Amino acid sequence: MRTSKKSIIIVFIMLFGVSVAQQFENGACDLGCMEEAFELTDPIAEGGDYEQAYEHFEAIYNHCTATYC
Amino acid sequence: MKNKHKFIMYFFAIALSLISCISEQENSTEKENLANELIEAKKELKSELDKKENPITTIMESYKKSNILAKNTNFEENLQFDLENSYLRMSENLKLVGSGKLSNDDFYNDVNGAFQSESGFKTDLGKKISIYYKEKYLQKKAEKGETNSYAYEKFKKIQELKKEIKNYEDE
Numbered sequence: 001m002r003t004s005k006k007s008i009i010i011v012f013i014m015l016f017g018v019s020v021a022q023q024f025e026n027g028a029c030d031l032g033c034m035e036e037a038f039e040l041t042d043p044i045a046e047g048g049d050y051e052q053a054y055e056h057f058e059a060i061y062n063h064c065t066a067t068y069c
Numbered sequence: 070m071k072n073k074h075k076f077i078m079y080f081f082a083i084a085l086s087l088i089s090c091i092s093e094q095e096n097s098t099e100k101e102n103l104a105n106e107l108i109e110a111k112k113e114l115k116s117e118l119d120k121k122e123n124p125i126t127t128i129m130e131s132y133k134k135s136n137i138l139a140k141n142t143n144f145e146e147n148l149q150f151d152l153e154n155s156y157l158r159m160s161e162n163l164k165l166v167g168s169g170k171l172s173n174d175d176f177y178n179d180v181n182g183a184f185q186s187e188s189g190f191k192t193d194l195g196k197k198i199s200i201y202y203k204e205k206y207l208q209k210k211a212e213k214g215e216t217n218s219y220a221y222e223k224f225k226k227i228q229e230l231k232k233e234i235k236n237y238e239d240e
Contacts, residue, residue, distance in 0.1 A: 030115060030119070031115070034111065034114075034115055036160075038227075040160060040163045040164065040167065041163070041167070042167075042228075042231070043167030043168065044166060044167050045228045050221075050224070050225050050228060051215065051216045051221075052173060053224075053228070054216055054220075054221050054224045054225075055206075055209075055216065056163055056166070057224060058118065058220070059159075059180075059202060060156075060159065060160065060163060061118060062118075062123045062124060062125050063125050063152075063155065063156045063159060063198075064156060065123060066123050066125035066126045066129065066152065067125070067149075067152040067153055067155075067156045068153075068156075
């Protein structure tokens with residue numbers, strides 16, 4: 001009985017750990033997409049056209065997260 | 070007298086070093102504050118963006134459903150390939166826009182080159198994405214609408230903060 005309880009607890013901890021790791025991975029992926037979007041649109045923003053830069057930023061961020069995250 | 074002169078010189082040298090040190094410390098603190106503000110603004114922007122529906126995901130899901138009968142064993146793989154191909158080609162085109170080699174009109178005419186003969190797409194997903202962005206751009210152009218959202222305000226703030234940080238780095 002003790003052994004099976006321990007096994008159940010270990011399984012739950014593992015599942016929890018995997019879930020947390022998955023969340024972390026997704027979060028890191030989103031941040032990676034954000035940095036890439038900034039890299040691509042900063043040259044446009046530096047030219048002064050913030051609106052246009054933002055439209056591109058949102059588009060590339062959405063595409064990146066849909067593709068890789 | 071000589072010792073007195075020496076003392077005064079050393080005193081001024083130390084005082085100037087201290088003043089320079091304090092000034093650098095203040096600059097460093099100010100730069101740190103800006104960097105922290107930048108991190109916060111990026112978090113807020115990400116939070117705003119993640120609240121909205123992702124149009125690319127919607128287009129892909131819709132395309133999957135409409136092709137449910139045409140599915141072959143490689144359908145899912147082909148879709149993922151096309152998503153990645155579309156993203157890479159769109160990124161390349163954006164680099165050209167950023168360097169002034171491609172106009173916005175030309176970019177939005179075909180964001181990922183899906184309508185070019187050698188686009189490499191395996192399904193029509195690329196074209197769906199291209200059409201979506203073209204229509205969105207033309208609609209906004211026709212309405213002459215201004216971007217007005219919390220996410221856009223955060224984006225502007227981030228650009229301003231980046232400029233300020235760059236000014237500190239250039240000093």
